[in-house]
Amino acid sequence: MVIAMKLALTLAVVASLSALAPTARAEDVDAALYRCNDHQATVVVTFKPELEIKELITWAVGFSCKELIFDARTIGARKVTVIAPTKMSRAEAWQLFEVSLSTAGLAVVPKGKALRIVESQSAKKESIAIVKSGAIEGGDTIVRTVIKPTYASADALKAAFLALKSDAGDVFTVGALVVVTDFAGHVRDMLSLAALVDVPSGSDGIYTIAVHHADAAKLADKVTTLVGAAVTKVLVDERTNTLVVAGTEVGYQRARALVERLDLSLAMEDGVTVHIHRLNNGIAEELARTLTEAITAKAQAQPQVPGGKPVAALEGQARVIGDKATNSLIVTASAHDFLAIKDLITQLDIPRRQVFIEALILEVAISDGLDLGTSSHGGVSTSGGSLVIGGVQTGGVSTLGLGTTDGAASLAGVSGLVGGIVGTALANSTSLLGTSIPSYAVLFNAVANSSNANILSAPSIIALDNEEAKYKVGTNIPYKKGLSFPTSSSTSTSPFNSVGANIDRQDLVLELDIKPHISENDMVLLEIKHDSKDLGDKDAELGPTWTTRNLETRVLVQDQHTIAIGGLMQTRDVVTSSKVPILGDIPLLGHLFKYTSKSKKKSNLLILLTPYIVKDQADLEAIRERKAREHDEFVRSFSGLERSAYLPAIDYRKKRGVVEEINRAVLEVEADTAARAVLHQDVPTVDTGVIEVRP
16 A cells, blocks of 8 residues: 555656656656755745645655655645745745645644645544644644643533634543644644633632732722632732732733732822922912812713823822912822822923913094074064064074073073074063063074094003903093982081082993913914993083993904904984974975984994914013013103113023023922832732642
């Protein structure tokens, strides 16, 4: 049989080489078949597609010098395509050969020094030598090994192996032993699984985990909850601050990794104490409220700064109070929790950017008015002593009282153009009416009023990011609110029946409230509230009036760009006419029988805003210099004012440079490091590891 196989192999090689080189001689074929010792260290694969298995075997013999035995009927016409573009070592080439055979449904079975090629499905029935579990080599070579479990049952181990075996493999039990036949790679995977399955049950293994810094009792609850069924029981030795773990080795490794992550080297678990932290940029009262809210909500979510790194969770109760006098935070907490809170404070206590806002507020108000009308009357005394009188009285000019002293005074108080004619007094007007009335009178009155107001305000405001800044300027005016009439029961020192004036005051101010929000790309969102109140027309009887302008909006503007907020324009036209029916409608002549009053008012408000983001002290210095120049120019525009330059005194001994800033940062880091290690003491601890029974 062996001779027949060798003959078949020889014929296959000859046929293969004949296909490649038809003119080759028989002795050349034999030389190519058995020459293997002079091959180089690397192997090059240059196979054609759909390579026959016989040619693949010839190639393997050529570089490995191994003895291969196969039945030509088993191989048949099987083919395989091998693509390997890079050079490889002999070991890598042999592994490629084994994989190619398994792809074609074949396997290599050791037979002493020789290797037999058989079908994968029948390989488990071959007589294969049993190898030790630690000596399994190769990838797709059929091997057989025997495993004796220490803790688990043979059936449990068999059930675990069946999930990993190949279609050509076989797993069966013999008493307490498990016999495995499969490709070498599959067997190695089964042995790795056996190391996890074949572990002590019931009490499992016993391990100790030394806790150096945290409280072992607190960590025991976390280990039991998170590690789960892999750990049967977790006990605490309070005297040595050690965890005693009963469970599988996998559970022990997980518990140990968790403890190492949580056992921070804070070494400061000395109970609740009071800590003082002075702020550099923030406001203590505001920051204390923020931290209190974060600490209160720790049960629902871990405190975290938007965009910042996560903050360590707190283990106990903590309280934060802001001291306004020293701008410091008083933190009542354990040292561990204080360091966690301090990390949060460091992320919040950062310099806030500022915005310098220049505003230009322009308000223009124009008003025009025209009053035009006539008043007239006529009268005659009859022979019987009666009086007949009639006329037209319009507007603020009356002709009936011109015959008296008061009437003449009222006429003198009328403004504008006044003209007319007045006759002699009626003889019996005084006796009948109690006043002297001219026999006839015609008066004409025309007055035009106009007023222009141009108000310019240029406030400058500097505001912190996300903080509201308010600007308010104006005046306070008095006005007559009404009259007072003392009675006999009044305690006033004014004479009885005297009339007094009630004086009230009104604030006429310009208010501008701006709240900036700075984005990362130097865009500024401005929340604007503007309220302007100013003096308007003044009525002789009713007193002064005032105008009101109100604006509330949000705008988005880039750094150092100007945005205009306008459109608050108002126009008001009022026409009032008093006339005699029918007669007042007569063209031209009708003006003698009517009084017309016209008024027209226009107002416009324009606001210009320019934000300047202040990034450092150099920007503030540039703004100061520009404002100082504007102040000097304003002073020079008035010849009557003396020059009053403002130059603040600067003590450079109190200013910090770049080197000092770096030094302060290094000192803060060193202080934090010292605080973490100040209470740490080297004390004897229990070694971490498995507890074994030693002989």
